[in-house]
Amino acid sequence: MKIVFLCLGSRGDVQPYVALGKTAKLKGHSVCVCTGQSFQTFVEENGLDFFKCSLDLMALLRTEEGKMIFEEGLKHPFKAIKYAKKVVDPMYRKAMREFYVACKEADVIVFHPKAFGAVDIAQKLGILCILMPPVPIIYPIKAFPNLAITTKNLGGTLNRFTYQLANFGAESNNIKDINDFRVNVLKLKKRKAGAYMIKRDQYPLPIFYPVSQSLFSEIEEFKDKVTLTGFPILETDQTLDLETQEFLKDDKAPIIITFSSMPLSQPQEFIDKIVRALKSSDNRGIILVGNSGIVMNSEENILVKESMPHDIVFKYAKGIVHHGGVGTMASALRSGKPQVIMPFHVDQPFWAKRLYHLGFSLEPLKEKDDESEFVKRFDAMKDSFVIHKAKEIARRINLEKPNEFAIQCIEKQYEDWNKKR
Numbered sequence: 001m002k003i004v005f006l007c008l009g010s011r012g013d014v015q016p017y018v019a020l021g022k023t024a025k026l027k028g029h030s031v032c033v034c035t036g037q038s039f040q041t042f043v044e045e046n047g048l049d050f051f052k053c054s055l056d057l058m059a060l061l062r063t064e065e066g067k068m069i070f071e072e073g074l075k076h077p078f079k080a081i082k083y084a085k086k087v088v089d090p091m092y093r094k095a096m097r098e099f100y101v102a103c104k105e106a107d108v109i110v111f112h113p114k115a116f117g118a119v120d121i122a123q124k125l126g127i128l129c130i131l132m133p134p135v136p137i138i139y140p141i142k143a144f145p146n147l148a149i150t151t152k153n154l155g156g157t158l159n160r161f162t163y164q165l166a167n168f169g170a171e172s173n174n175i176k177d178i179n180d181f182r183v184n185v186l187k188l189k190k191r192k193a194g195a196y197m198i199k200r201d202q203y204p205l206p207i208f209y210p211v212s213q214s215l216f217s218e219i220e221e222f223k224d225k226v227t228l229t230g231f232p233i234l235e236t237d238q239t240l241d242l243e244t245q246e247f248l249k250d251d252k253a254p255i256i257i258t259f260s261s262m263p264l265s266q267p268q269e270f271i272d273k274i275v276r277a278l279k280s281s282d283n284r285g286i287i288l289v290g291n292s293g294i295v296m297n298s299e300e301n302i303l304v305k306e307s308m309p310h311d312i313v314f315k316y317a318k319g320i321v322h323h324g325g326v327g328t329m330a331s332a333l334r335s336g337k338p339q340v341i342m343p344f345h346v347d348q349p350f351w352a353k354r355l356y357h358l359g360f361s362l363e364p365l366k367e368k369d370d371e372s373e374f375v376k377r378f379d380a381m382k383d384s385f386v387i388h389k390a391k392e393i394a395r396r397i398n399l400e401k402p403n404e405f406a407i408q409c410i411e412k413q414y415e416d417w418n419k420k421r
Contacts, residue, residue, distance in 0.1 A: 001414055002030040004106040006099050006115035009057055010261060012327045013112060013134060014039050016210045019232035020110075021048045023403035024410070034102040034115075046234070051102040055095040057114075060087070092116060092174055096181045103127075108414055110208075113138065116174055117181055119196035119205065124186040128417040129200065130410065132208045134326055135347045138197055139207055140164060141221040147350035168194035206413050208406065211326070212333070214396045215358065227409050230402025231330035238309045247303045250284065253318035254303070255378055258288035258310070262323045262344045267293030270367055275302065277374035283318065311335075319381030321365070321374075324348035333360065336394030338381040340365055360393045362386065 003024055005017040014035050021031040025047060032049040033039075036056025043050040096117035103109055103121050109129045111118035122129030131138060137147055140163035142156030149162045171178060175193040182188040199205055207226040216222060240248070247254070257274060264270050271287070271294045278285045284301040287294065288308055298304045310328055314320055314335035322328045324341040329351050332339040340362040341352035355361035362377050380386055 001107045001411070002032070002105060003108045003110060003410065004051075004103050005031070005033045005035075006053075006102070006109060006111040006118050007033065007035050008053065008055055008095075008112055008114040011039075011042075011058075012260075012325050013114070014042070015234055015327060016134060016232040017110065017112070017132075018043060018046050018048065019234035020210075020403055020406050022046050022235065024407050027407055029407075032102060032106075034099060051098070053095050053098050053102075055088070055091040089174070089177065093177050093181070096121075096178070097185060100124075100185060108410060110410065113170060113197075116171065116178055119200055120178065120182050120186055120188065120191075123200065124188060126421075128206075128414055130206045130208055130413060131197075132210060134210060135350070136209045136211060136216070136222075136226075137347070138163065138167065139222070139226045140198075141219060143219050143221065144350075144354075147347050151349045151353050164194075167197035170194065170197065208409065210402070210406065212330075212397050212400060212402075214393060214400075215354065215360075229406035229409060230400040231326075231334075231397070232402050232406065233311070233334075236309060236311075238312065240308065240312060241305075244286075244303065244305065244308065244313070247286070248316045252284050253316060254284040254286045255319050255321065255381065256286045256288070256314060256317045257321045258307075258328065259290055259292045259323040259342075259344075260288075260307075260325055260328055261291040262325075264292045264294065264367060266367070268295070270294070271296055273371050274374060277371045277378060278302065280371070281375045281378040283378050286313065286317075319378065321377070324351040326351065329355070330397075333393055333397050336391045338362065338383075338386045338390045340377045340381075342367060358393075359389050 005021055007014050007017045017033055021033055025031045032051050033043045034051040034053050036058055037052050038056050038058035040050050040052065099115060099117055100121050103125060107127060109118055109122050109127065110132050113131065113133050119129050135147065140160040142159050145154050145159040146162040146166040148166050153159065154162065171193040179190040182190060196205065209226055209228050210232050211228055212230050213228045216228060222228060255278065286303045287296065288305055290307055296304050310331035311334065314331050314337060317335065317337045319338040320332045321340050321342060322332060324343040326347060341348065341355065342365040343349040343352040352364035356363055362380050365373060365377060
């Protein structure tokens, strides 16, 4: 079976597909990942075939204009619209044609919602297509609203409606280009925006959420409608550098603070506050600056690094402060260490609220919170009940075999698809 993964976005968007691709290849399948060139080395280093997509969102984020629009688009709505029409939309038109070429020999397409045209291509080729959003954002449920719209519970009917609204909106700005692609390239009829988010020609579209069932065990609406495969794990031979290894030899475990690609609004004021909070609470710390804007040198009891492999270093933590990106959150959950989320945007407020509600993280923080709030969370990380809850969810999640299960589900869908043909 040849599987083609179509994925666009940040490292957090692409890595789950690469992790599953490695497992699929070990099971004898042929795997290709079609994404932006920023990830070519990452894909190929993991032994997978790479197909270049011109829409490289990470490359756009490295430009001054792109960074401003993607990080502060709500503050500059007219500039964002102009940038999309001038830069992003032409790339999407080209990307759909590239997706088509990448998938011509495929048996199965597994795609990110940002990969417009995926189901249309599958329809043209007559092959199986599986939608795999990184977060539970597609299938309409009553339990909670679409996280792209709000984290406030609106009640069952309105909660479900937010998914219909978001699914329509996801393609509405690009439906003209999608239909141009359908008519002129695929030789298919035009369709409505959002028509292929849940169904494909009146049949349910297989939807996989690569998240743990342990976080959604009470959501009855997911059963038989979507498959929760677990947080994908990317096996790596990375190790911690010697300086970090020496720092961790101290008996006093550090609090690890990381925001990955998220930029702080006032990075210097924030880090000054964090340093004071660590010292006043008698804690050591590891600060991973990433794209936060923090500029700081290591000092006594505080180690500063650009980045580290989370799955490795989190195991040595007393507790973890992070932004709530799904990949970082999954690593924190697997570590069995207390965590607190300081969310920025997109799905992060959802995870902050959900984990706190389930008792698997401390009350969320905000960047503007004063030093005393951070000290409170640091102190809470040594509470026996908090430690117990962190170990409990880690035990449950670590019993899962997410990669193997996801590939088994793809294989089963492919088997069922061939029976229907």
